[in-house]
Amino acid sequence: MIALSCKNITYRYGSKPALDDVSMDLEAGRFCALLGPNGAGKSTLFALLTGLLVTNEGRISIAGFDMAIDARAGLAKIGVVFQQQTLDLDMTVARNLNYFAALQGLSGAGARKNIDAALDRLDMRERAHEKVRTLNGGHRRRMEIARALVHQPEVLLLDEPTVGLDTASRLAITSHVHDLAASGLLVLWATHLVDEIGDQDHVVVLHEGKVLVRDTAKIIAGAGTLTDAFIAMTDQVKAA
Amino acid sequence: MMPYLVSLRAIVMREALRFFNQRSRFFAALVRPLVWLIVFAAGFRAALGLSIVPPYETYITYEVYIVPGLCGMIQLFNGMQSSLSLVYDQEIGSMRLLLTSPLPRWWLLFCKLLAGVVVSILQVYVFLGLAAFAGITMAPLGYVFVFPALILSGLMLGSLGLLISSTIRQLENFSGVMNFVIFPMFFMSTALYPLWKMAESSTLLRDICYFNPFTHAVELIRFSLYESFNGAALIWTVVSFAIFMAGSLIGYDPARGMSRKKAPVGK
Numbered sequence: 001m002i003a004l005s006c007k008n009i010t011y012r013y014g015s016k017p018a019l020d021d022v023s024m025d026l027e028a029g030r031f032c033a034l035l036g037p038n039g040a041g042k043s044t045l046f047a048l049l050t051g052l053l054v055t056n057e058g059r060i061s062i063a064g065f066d067m068a069i070d071a072r073a074g075l076a077k078i079g080v081v082f083q084q085q086t087l088d089l090d091m092t093v094a095r096n097l098n099y100f101a102a103l104q105g106l107s108g109a110g111a112r113k114n115i116d117a118a119l120d121r122l123d124m125r126e127r128a129h130e131k132v133r134t135l136n137g138g139h140r141r142r143m144e145i146a147r148a149l150v151h152q153p154e155v156l157l158l159d160e161p162t163v164g165l166d167t168a169s170r171l172a173i174t175s176h177v178h179d180l181a182a183s184g185l186l187v188l189w190a191t192h193l194v195d196e197i198g199d200q201d202h203v204v205v206l207h208e209g210k211v212l213v214r215d216t217a218k219i220i221a222g223a224g225t226l227t228d229a230f231i232a233m234t235d236q237v238k239a240a
Numbered sequence: 241m242m243p244y245l246v247s248l249r250a251i252v253m254r255e256a257l258r259f260f261n262q263r264s265r266f267f268a269a270l271v272r273p274l275v276w277l278i279v280f281a282a283g284f285r286a287a288l289g290l291s292i293v294p295p296y297e298t299y300i301t302y303e304v305y306i307v308p309g310l311c312g313m314i315q316l317f318n319g320m321q322s323s324l325s326l327v328y329d330q331e332i333g334s335m336r337l338l339l340t341s342p343l344p345r346w347w348l349l350f351c352k353l354l355a356g357v358v359v360s361i362l363q364v365y366v367f368l369g370l371a372a373f374a375g376i377t378m379a380p381l382g383y384v385f386v387f388p389a390l391i392l393s394g395l396m397l398g399s400l401g402l403l404i405s406s407t408i409r410q411l412e413n414f415s416g417v418m419n420f421v422i423f424p425m426f427f428m429s430t431a432l433y434p435l436w437k438m439a440e441s442s443t444l445l446r447d448i449c450y451f452n453p454f455t456h457a458v459e460l461i462r463f464s465l466y467e468s469f470n471g472a473a474l475i476w477t478v479v480s481f482a483i484f485m486a487g488s489l490i491g492y493d494p495a496r497g498m499s500r501k502k503a504p505v506g507k
Contacts, residue, residue, distance in 0.1 A: 050340045054494045076342035084333035088254070090261055102250030103341040103348075105243025 002064075003028040003155050003186035004049070009058035011044055018044040020209040022058070026188065026202070028154065031181035033197045033217070034190040036206035037234055042190040043083070045206070046159050049188075050080050063154045076104070079148030081158040086144065089133040093124070093143055096132060097150055104151040111150075118149040122176055138169025142176065155186045162196065170196065194227045207234050247343055248351045255322075255355035256362075265321070269363050272317065273310035274370060281306055293434060295466035307371055308462035309431025314367060315360045315390070315397045316454060320422055322356035323401030327408050339492070346489055353402055353485075357394035364390055382465045389464035393457035396477050399484035400453075406491025429455040430462075453480035 002025050009022040019041045026032050036042050047053040049060060051071045060067040062074035087096045094115065101111035119125040122142045132140060141161055148156060158177065162170040174196050181187040189196070197203060199218040203226070204211055212233050213220055221229050259266060285302040296304075329335035338348050368383065378386075404417055426432075428445070429452050439446040449455050456476035463470040 050336075052336060052339060052494055072342045072344065075340055078340070080336075080340055082333040082336050084336070086333035086337045088258070088334070091257070099250050099254055100337065102246045103338065103343070105246055105343060107242070107246040 007059045011055045032202040040206045041209040079153035087132045094128040118146040122146045251351040252355040295468040312458040318360035319397035319401035323405040326405035353398045356398045385464040396481040402488040425454040
């Protein structure tokens with residue numbers, strides 16, 4: 001089942017295109033890395049997918065809902081982890097997640113059940129009553145992911161979620177998110193770090209607003225490594 | 241309907257908790273009007289003679305005159321403070337969180353606005369309590385009648401803050417708002433001097449003050465504190481609110497507003 005589909009998306013800031021004719025169809029249950037150097041257009045694509053920006057060039061559909069026609073139904077199916085922190089540092093984890101559940105229209109026992117389930121998925125339930133300020137960077141990121149799962153979305157978007165974390169925390173988070181994909185979610189993980197991507201993961205390489213290639217990491221890497229293939233591809237564009 | 245009320249309650253509670261957690265903000269919000277009331281008014285009392293104009297039925301002292309204006313000032317500063325925190329929220333992620341909720345954007349912005357109004361009304365009542373303690377009291381019903389007036393004036397001033405926040409890209413630009421919005425709005429209004437007094441020095445200034453929506457918010461508060469009704473002020477306040485709110489909705493509409501010109505962080 002196609003969980004997220006983009007067809008011929010173009011977006012410009014003024015006259016400069018940030019995304020140029022981007023298309024992709026991504027199936028449920030996959031971990032898909034959106035790989036691109038800084039400034040490739042990853043955040044612009046995320047802003048379009050989440051309705052923070054709109055374009056009239058191209059179509060986006062999430063879980064079957066066309067974002068131009070029924071953006072609200074589409075948004076209800078997306079969980080987003082932004083680059084920036086969204087949790088209020090002076091409130092407990094539980095209160096933060098309750099606030100988010102309410103923004104999704106959830107309350108009472110239903111909300112509590114979803115929050116517990118989301119915390120369990122990230123192994124963070126025992127920290128529910130701690131203030132966010134007392135958590136370390138890795139745990140805060142995990143909480144952000146738990147927050148994005150509270151309304152049980154079908155698509156999880158993560159915009160460079162491991163920025164600023166140490167190696168152990170990065171590994172823990174990438175492994176947790178791979179598990180989420182295995183449980184049936186479509187995960188779209190924007191990154192410029194090749195080492196976060198496994199051989200079987202799907203990769204969309206975005207560079208200067210264009211999709212250069214879309215396949216599994218193993219096939220893109222060929223005989224060499226994904227890093228080499230990625231550098232060669234982006235250099236080629238520069239040379240051309 | 242439930243999801244709407246659930247989100248409203250959550251947004252208002254969060255804003256109120258934030259406010260009480262920031263004690264310094266709470267005290268600053270109270271000290272400012274108290275300084276005006278105690279220091280400024282004491283100095284001006286001798287310089288300014290006030291004649292009897294509605295809603296007053298007798299001679300009043302200057303301290304009594306400026307109390308409604310200071311209530312307005314609390315709401316004006318609060319509106320701008322909310323606007324500042326919205327700009328800050330845009331730089332961190334929590335505004336994105338709000339705007340990617342599946343509830344309609346106009347509703348979420350309205351909830352945010354109403355949350356600011358609730359906080360401002362709490363401050364106004366604490367200020368009125370302190371003013372009463374200092375001997376400036378109203379009739380008991382005045383404190384009741386002022387409540388709907390404060391909701392309206394708070395909505396109007398809050399929506400102005402919302403409109404401003406939709407046009408500002410960075411926190412650094414906010415000092416301009418102080419210079420070009422708060423001070424002119426406050427000083428060119430009936431908060432500190434009545435219109436007829438203003439006309440004595442300049443009729444042009446009087447006219448500018450008359451067209452300032454803040455003047456009408458203050459008059460609405462003033463009349464209701466004295467259990468009377470000012471229809472013109474009500475209409476001005478409601479119409480200004482409608483215009484500012486419509487402007488904010490356009491400003492926050494991703495297809496049309498200023499957000500289109502903003503590149504997301506990390507583009």
